[in-house]
Amino acid sequence: xxxxxxxxxxxxxxxxxxxxxxxxxxxxxxxxxxxxxxxxxxxxxxxxxxxxxxxxxxxxxxxxxxxxxxxxxxxxxxxxxxxxxxxxxxxxxxxxxxxxxxxxxxxxxxxxxxxxxxxxxxxxxxxxxxxxxxxxxxxxxxxxxxxxxxxxxxxxxxxxxxxxxxxxxxxxxxxxxxxxxxxxxxxxxxxxxxx
Numbered sequence: 001x002x003x004x005x006x007x008x009x010x011x012x013x014x015x016x017x018x019x020x021x022x023x024x025x026x027x028x029x030x031x032x033x034x035x036x037x038x039x040x041x042x043x044x045x046x047x048x049x050x051x052x053x054x055x056x057x058x059x060x061x062x063x064x065x066x067x068x069x070x071x072x073x074x075x076x077x078x079x080x081x082x083x084x085x086x087x088x089x090x091x092x093x094x095x096x097x098x099x100x101x102x103x104x105x106x107x108x109x110x111x112x113x114x115x116x117x118x119x120x121x122x123x124x125x126x127x128x129x130x131x132x133x134x135x136x137x138x139x140x141x142x143x144x145x146x147x148x149x150x151x152x153x154x155x156x157x158x159x160x161x162x163x164x165x166x167x168x169x170x171x172x173x174x175x176x177x178x179x180x181x182x183x184x185x186x187x188x189x190x191x192x193x194x195x
Contacts, residue, residue, distance in 0.1 A: 037178060042067075042080045045101035049079035049113050053180035062130035062173045064144035066151050068107055069127040069164070069175060071182035072119040078179040081110040085143070086150030103150035111158065126155065127164030127184055127195055129175050144168065164195035 037056040042048050044065060048057055057080040059067050071078040081100060088095035088102040099105035115121070131148035135141075148167040155162060166173065166186060174187040184195040 039176070042082050044082055045084050045098055045106075047079065047081040047100045047106060047110050047113070049077065049110070049117060050179045051075065051077045051117060055179045056176050057179065058174065058176045060174045062175065063132050063134040064130070064147060066103065066128055066130040066147045066167070067173075067175045068110060068151055068155075069129070069177050069184055070110065070114055070119070071125045071177065071179075071184075072114070072123045073125065073182050074120065074123050075118050076180055076182075077114060077117055077119050078177045078182065079110050079114050080175070080177050081106050083107070083147070083151075086146040103147060104154055107151065107154045107158075111160070121160065124160065125163050125182055126160055128152070128155075128162055129164075129166050129173050129186060131167035132172060133168070133170050134172070166193070166195075 036054070038052075038054055039056050039058050040048055040050065042057055042059040050057060053076055057078060059080060059082045062082065065082055065084050068081040068083070069078070083103050083106040084101050085091075086103045088099075088105045091102065095102050095105045099109045114124070128148065128151045131144040133142075133144050145168070152162065164184060166188070171189050176185045177183075178185075186193045186195065
C-alpha cells in the first residue's frame with residue numbers, strides 16, 4: 001500500500017495479504033471483468049477503502065441494502081460501504097457498535113476514512129446502487145426506497161454529488177470497484193454493466 005509520509009493510514013484500509021475468500025469463485029463473471037485484481041469482500045453493514053492498485057472491492061447480493069461507492073482518481077483511492085438501514089435514530093447503541101449498518105452514520109464513516117487517507121472531496125466520483133424492493137411486504141416498510149432516499153439525502157447535505165446510480169426495482173445487484181481505475185461493474189439479472 002502506498003501512503004505519503006504525512007498521511008495517516010485508516011484502520012480499515014485493506015491489506016493485500018489478506019484477501020477475501022471466495023471472491024473469484026463466488027462471482028466468476030465479475031472476477032473475469034476484474035482479472036488480475038485481488039478481491040476484497042465488503043459484507044453487509046461493512047465498509048472498506050483501499051489505495052492498492054492491484055485490488056478491487058466487491059459486495060454481493062445487494063437487495064434492499066445500498067452500496068455507496070467513492071473513488072478519487074488522482075490518488076487512486078476507493079471505498080465501498082454496504083449499509084442495511086436508512087437511519088440510526090432510535091438505534092444509537094447499534095450505530096455506535098457498527099456505524100456501517102446505517103446510511104447516515106455509515107456514509108459519514110466512509111467519507112471520513114477516505115478524507116483521512118488523502119481523498120479530495122472535489123475529485124470524488126460517487127455511485128449508489130441497490131435499494132431494491134425484495135419482499136412481499138415492501139409496500140409497508142419500503143426499506144429499499146427509504147435506504148436510497150437516505151443515501152441521496154446524506155450525500156446532498158454533505159455537498160457530495162452522485163455520478164452513477166442504479167437503485168430500485170426488484171433485482172439484487174453485485175458491485176465491484178477497481179481501485180486503480182475507478183471502474184465500477186454491476187451484475188444484475190445475469191448482465192454486467194460498467195460505470
